[in-house]
Amino acid sequence: MGSLHVKAIFLLLAIAITPSTAWTVRIANRLSHKKVLFAHCKSGDDDLGPQYIKPRDEFKFSFRVNFFRTTLFWCNMSKDKKSHASLDVFWSFSNAGKHGGLDLSAWAVNEEALWIVRDDGIYLWMKAPGWPEDEPYVIETLFHRWEPKR
Template identity: 70%
Template sequence: MGSLHIKAIFLLLAIAITPSTAWTVRILNRLSHKKVLFAHCRSGDDDLGPRYIKHRDEFKFSFGVNLFRTTLFWCYMSKDRKSQASFDVFWPSGDAKKHGGIDHLSTWTVNEKAVWVIRDDGIYLKIRDPGGDAFKNDYIDEILYLRWQSKR
């Protein structure tokens, strides 16, 4: 066997045994007036199906990041018959401009959890408080998506 074949085998073994980071995404319904939130989340490989999230309840899902670290999940949401939003809830590093200046979620979140808070005025991501206590994992809600879009 040539050295190229041996290097290829070692590379494949290294990729195969590299642990995949497990993530959890939580979507919290904090809309007013006991509104039910509609959410439909998916990735390139998985369709999680439509969900109706009751007021003060949540929808949670977990997954492993793929070998190439390109996993992307996005959701379509609607808070009523007039308003909708579609946005990424998990993304790989890069393209910070598209994601409110956040390059990669692991920089801003704690313990591989992305917590989205859905409110009447916009969509928030719970992030580490830059002025908080690092040992207490202090969080703040950072608005990433300011407006709901009108349905047509």
């Protein structure tokens, strides 16, 4: 076996045993009129089960991105009997194309994806571009509007 093969094997082993960054997704209920938010979140490997998030409360879960950087979590949410939303709440770089090129890992603050659920839709909190890491100024952007249930 040539030295190039040995180096390649060593590099792959080093990558494989290096722990990936731990991520947290938070879904905060900021609906008016003391509405309870329903959320059911899943990935290709995990079903987090139905969650009933009380007013002013939040649901959060943590995980590590897989070796191939293809980790994807999505949630189905409902604020009442008339409206719902289905959206990805975490994606790795490999899924950025599906989200207009947005690499969530580059915009998230402290390896955390924070989703704020309001009456008009679901907002994502992100770092402002070029802002220093030690001053995590965030911007809140409407990411997904509620859709009528059929």
